[in-house]
Amino acid sequence: MVIARVALNVPLDKLFDYEASxxxxxxxxxxxxxxxxRRHMVGVIVELASGTDLPSDKLRPIRRILRDTPPxxxxxxxxxxxxxxxxxxPLGETLAVALPPALRRAEAVPKPNADPLFRITEAGxxxxxxxxxxxxASRSLSFLVERGPVRASALKAALPKAAAALRHLxxxxxxxxxxxxxxxxxxxxxVALPEQSAAVEAISGSLGRYQTFLLHGVTxxxxxxxxxxxxxxxxxxxxxxxxLVPEIALTPQLENRVRTRFPGARIACLHSGMAEGxxxxxFIAAANGELDIVLGTRLAVFTxxxxxxxxxxxxxxxxxxxxxxxxxxxxRDVAVLRAQQAAVPIVLGSATxxxxxxxxxxxxxxxxxxxxxRALAKSLPSVRCIDTRNAKLQEGLSEPLLxxxxxxxxRAEQSLIFLNRRGYAPVLACPACGWVSGCEHCSAxxxxxxADRVLRxxxxxxxxxxxxxxxxxxxxxxxxxxxxxxxxxxxLRERFPTARVLRVDRDSASTPGxxxxxxxxxxxxxxxxxxxxxxxxKGHDFPRLTLVGVLNADASxxxxxxxxxxxxxxxxxxxxxxSGRADLEGEVLIQTEHPDHPLYTALAGHDxxxxxxxxxxxxxxxxxxxxxxxxxxxxxxxxLARSLEFLQTAAALGGxxxxxxxxxxxxxxxxxxxRARVERAQLLVESPQRPRLQSFLRAWIAQIYAQRxxxxxxWSIDVDPHEF
Ligand SMILES: [Zn+2]
Ligand SMILES: [Zn+2]
Numbered sequence: 106m107v108i109a110r111v112a113l114n115v116p117l118d119k120l121f122d123y124e125a126s127x128x129x130x131x132x133x134x135x136x137x138x139x140x141x142x143r144r145h146m147v148g149v150i151v152e153l154a155s156g157t158d159l160p161s162d163k164l165r166p167i168r169r170i171l172r173d174t175p176p177x178x179x180x181x182x183x184x185x186x187x188x189x190x191x192x193x194x195p196l197g198e199t200l201a202v203a204l205p206p207a208l209r210r211a212e213a214v215p216k217p218n219a220d221p222l223f224r225i226t227e228a229g230x231x232x233x234x235x236x237x238x239x240x241x242a243s244r245s246l247s248f249l250v251e252r253g254p255v256r257a258s259a260l261k262a263a264l265p266k267a268a269a270a271l272r273h274l275x276x277x278x279x280x281x282x283x284x285x286x287x288x289x290x291x292x293x294x295x296v297a298l299p300e301q302s303a304a305v306e307a308i309s310g311s312l313g314r315y316q317t318f319l320l321h322g323v324t325x326x327x328x329x330x331x332x333x334x335x336x337x338x339x340x341x342x343x344x345x346x347x348x349l350v351p352e353i354a355l356t357p358q359l360e361n362r363v364r365t366r367f368p369g370a371r372i373a374c375l376h377s378g379m380a381e382g383x384x385x386x387x388f389i390a391a392a393n394g395e396l397d398i399v400l401g402t403r404l405a406v407f408t409x410x411x412x413x414x415x416x417x418x419x420x421x422x423x424x425x426x427x428x429x430x431x432x433x434x435x436x437r438d439v440a441v442l443r444a445q446q447a448a449v450p451i452v453l454g455s456a457t458x459x460x461x462x463x464x465x466x467x468x469x470x471x472x473x474x475x476x477x478x479r480a481l482a483k484s485l486p487s488v489r490c491i492d493t494r495n496a497k498l499q500e501g502l503s504e505p506l507l508x509x510x511x512x513x514x515x516r517a518e519q520s521l522i523f524l525n526r527r528g529y530a531p532v533l534a535c536p537a538c539g540w541v542s543g544c545e546h547c548s549a550x551x552x553x554x555x556a557d558r559v560l561r562x563x564x565x566x567x568x569x570x571x572x573x574x575x576x577x578x579x580x581x582x583x584x585x586x587x588x589x590x591x592x593x594x595x596x597l598r599e600r601f602p603t604a605r606v607l608r609v610d611r612d613s614a615s616t617p618g619x620x621x622x623x624x625x626x627x628x629x630x631x632x633x634x635x636x637x638x639x640x641x642x643k644g645h646d647f648p649r650l651t652l653v654g655v656l657n658a659d660a661s662x663x664x665x666x667x668x669x670x671x672x673x674x675x676x677x678x679x680x681x682x683x684s685g686r687a688d689l690e691g692e693v694l695i696q697t698e699h700p701d702h703p704l705y706t707a708l709a710g711h712d713x714x715x716x717x718x719x720x721x722x723x724x725x726x727x728x729x730x731x732x733x734x735x736x737x738x739x740x741x742x743x744x745l746a747r748s749l750e751f752l753q754t755a756a757a758l759g760g761x762x763x764x765x766x767x768x769x770x771x772x773x774x775x776x777x778x779x780r781a782r783v784e785r786a787q788l789l790v791e792s793p794q795r796p797r798l799q800s801f802l803r804a805w806i807a808q809i810y811a812q813r814x815x816x817x818x819x820w821s822i823d824v825d826p827h828e829f
């Protein structure tokens with residue numbers, strides 16, 4: 106009897122046995138449709154066995170093995186299994202996260218779109234001289250002449266609307282499809298600076314073996330150029346390259362740049378915002394070895410790549426690499442693990458590396474590559490604090506900042522006011538009785554959104570009208586307190602009536618399309634003053650932006666989370682780096698009540714090393730990561746007492762395990778205790794040694810699964826949590 110052991114997407118930490126008389130060893134890694142209870146599910150065959158512990162009346166036959174897609178390769182399964190173990194999450198659920206949604210179902214997967222390779226024909230070469238110069242047909246043919254055989258997608262990236270030209274040219278016999286070369290070459294583009302080429306040489310010298318590099322480069326230092334040349338070297342060895350970026354919003358820009366740079370390469374861009382069929386198609390093409398470069402967000406780390414030769418993680422410190430529900434993996438850490446398993450180099454790039462990564466570089470575990478200069482712009486922006494302790498503010502804006510805005514406007518350059526709080530005001534309150542606009546589902550305040558005339562909770566999304574008077578005492582004189590992007594926007598419009606003010610935050614850029622449109626209007630120079638949140642801080646180049654004003658940064662200095670200063674420093678470096686990127690000098694003005702704070706001093710000196718070294722010393726002394734390893738068990742229920750009770754029981758189970766060098770803390774309510782009607786609590790476990798923590802977690806979580814949580818209590822485990 107052949108038994109297939111199948112991993113299913115259910116919250117149980119076990120495999121399920123099915124009778125599979127026709128299963129062959131080649132079917133390991135195949136998806137299979139199986140009966141589960143009264144329904145059918147799709148899982149992955151993890152192993153074949155000749156027997157089972159199930160009684161024969163419980164053993165059911167597999168429904169069918171889905172052989173229309175290739176079996177998931179062994180190295181891919183090993184990676185997913187390692188993640189499942191490390192993050193203490195059931196294998197079946199981990200596999201489901203690693204697979205595109207279309208592959209979690211039994212329906213046939215659509216064939217990936219073909220991306221034919223074209224070359225110019227003799228007739229085309231002759232015709233080129235007769236075509237009107239500058240016409241789409243002529244430019245398309247020139248691109249093919251200059252760049253050799255070119256993918257349809259690369260031509261479309263280089264010349265918008267080229268799709269029609271392609272059809273026309275191939276119908277006339279001026280171009281024809283070509284057979285791909287073994288390794289698609291890129292145009293050799295020399296890097297500008299000696300430190301860039303030193304970085305490229307170091308990385309390409311490691312191709313074929315495992316090494317983690319930290320590429321620390323100030324904003325504008327040309328990190329992307331280093332990635333691209335390193336990728337070119339990997340492709341020249343007929344390898345595949347994987348590049349991870351933090352945001353979907355960043356991928357269209359980068360995708361165009363990569364496609365134009367590698368016009369003959371087969372490239373897929375994978376992220377959660379794309380159509381399911383295209384995502385599954387890209388995944389399968391990658392697994393079949395048909396792709397050269399995979400570009401994507403967090404989830405792309407799980408793309409199967411049989412010829413993987415190089416991994417790049419851009420903005421490695423970015424919080425979006427950490428998944429915040431289900432299996433709480435960090436794609437950067439999974440990428441490092443993957444590089445180790447596949448014996449390939451990995452490059453982690455950042456202007457402000459995470460302290461974990463920087464500590465690895467200091468200790469010699471990672472190799473540090475530095476790009477200390479800007480490649481194109483003249484110099485780094487000057488950073489200055491505006492002391493607001495005794496200043497009179499107008500709608501939160503100080504005189505020196507307003508004056509700087511005014512002179513930037515006069516020079517017809519762009520300014521950016523950065524404020525990490527959207528909405529009009531964070532709370533509406535009654536000075537007479539003390540009423541505040543609290544959310545009835547959360548322990549948080551409803552934010553006033555004047556643009557939509559609503560109060561909105563940023564935690565659960567609840568919405569209500571804006572009351573005309575205090576709901577408690579009837580006082581008509583209720584006020585918005587504090588300020589968000591909408592309020593600053595309207596203050597700026599009032600102060601500079603002729604200036605074109607544009608707000609960019611999650612409300613105004615709610616879809617990729619809207620955000621693209623906003624960015625385009627900034628690039629066309631249709632904006633004088635930008636008001637925005639961290640959305641604006643990332644990756645975008647605005648050539649005429651010369652002034653950045655920072656409001657309300659002090660809030661993060663006093664935050665409880667020990668990671669808050671690290672995040673603030675990274676954010677301000679990033680947003681400051683937006684200014685003065687072309688041939689114009691940039692200036693960053695930070696409004697603060699703590700102008701002498703070491704964080705601001707380090708920022709003014711562009712001194713990442715000084716900041717990171719001081720932070721690491723503090724962390725070491727306080728016993729925080731990266732010198733300590735954390736895991737958090739969280740629970741939620743309709744009543745706080747039930748969440749706490751579950752955690753108490755779990756803590757007692759953990760205590761009985763008696764693992765040395767592991768500390769289990771008392772359960773506490775979470776800071777935002779109530780969210781969307783559930784009350785949340787958490788319990789911290791720590792150890793100065795990762796292996797000890799891991800072996801404790803394995804035993805402990807197995808027991809928690811075995812005990813079964815009481816009805817109505819949901820729990821999750823977060824290994825290496827990023828937030829408290
Ligand atoms: Zn009142
Ligand atoms: Zn709420």
